[in-house]
Amino acid sequence: MGRMLMSSVVMVALLAATPAPKTQPLTWKVTGSDVTFEMSSKDLRAMRDGKEVFGLQSRKKGFVDSITEGVDATQDTTDWEASQSFNVLSVVGPWVSYEDSNGGYTGGAHPYASRIYVTEDVTKGKDAFNLLDVFPEKDVLKALKADGYVRKFMGDPKAFESAKTVEALLASLEAGEDCVGFEYGLDNVKRSVAFHHVEGDKVAVRISFGYAAEMCRGNMYVVGLLLPIPASLQPALERARTRQEGFLMKDAKAVKAPTVSFKWDGAKSKKP
Structure with missing residues (x-):
């Protein structure tokens, strides 16, 4: 009896010591294309012919280079710091939407901070996606005119109601106390978007706008x-x-969509 009990204890200990299997990346191929996505808790990548055409972890070098370009070793940067993060929001076909947040201090009078949505078509490049190529502009315009939040910022109600294009509509808006950057917003309507959920024959689209003045830096609307x-x-x-291919924003948490973050700190100057 004692020997059997000991054997059971040993067996439990062996089972407990067995390492848990590693989580395999989620992969899917985009129908009608040669793009394959691979998503883990640490990265999202898109591959074509075995080559990465989209990735998050691979952006670290570019992040560091953008901060250190033009800075030599004799410059004291001990009070400098920078960070950037990418939070994946949705993937629809070849379109990846994510929130790009960055901030820090790299000299000058003020620190910097910004947050914005970005959508990329991994088959065409970073700036190729345009919401107004996907949806008729008249539908986007109608939805913007009907939105209660947007209507709060009407500077010229007559120009707002008579606007025939999204650009004209945005020009009729004012930043208001919220400091919304509508005046720079045409590119936001085109590319700063994410696909949230489906309601019947309609899709909920989120559009992010930046800030209109430096005092509001870091704000996103x-x-x-x-x-x-x-x-x-x-x-x-x-x-x-x-979730056969990709996912919508409402499910980003459920599918464990990744957030990738980078951080950089300055250093003391080196004597020449």
Whole structure:
């Protein structure tokens, strides 16, 4: 009896000591393309022909280079610091949407800080995606005009109501006490977006705007629109909604979408 009990104890100890299997990255191929995504808790990558065409961890060198460019070893940067993070929000077809946050101090009068959404088409490059190419501009314009938050910032109500383009509508808005950067917002409407959820035949799109003045640095303002789903987008959106390929923003936490962060600290100067 004692020997059997000892054997049981040994067996439990061996089982407890067995390392847990490593979590395998989630992979999927984008229908109708040669793009394969690989997502883990530490990175999101898109591959074509065995080459990375999108990645987050691989951006670290660019982050450091952007801070240290033009700075030599004789410069005292002990009070300098910088950080940047990428938080993945949604992946629909070849479109990756993420929040880009960065801040720090690298000389000058003030520190800096910003937060904005970014959408990239991994098959075409960083600035290729344009929401107004995906949805008819009249639908985006109508949704913006109907949004209660946007209407709060009407500087010229007549110009707002008569606007025939998104650009004209944004020009009719004022920053207000919230300091919303609508005046710089056409590029935001085009590219600073994420796909949140589906409601019937419409998709909820989030559009982020930056700040209008330095005193508001670091602020981000998000407008939510419900847009009719074009027939061309329906298949990819359905695959993302059901998590067969990608996912929508409402499910980012459930699928453990990654956040990748980088940090840099300055150093004492070296004598020449």
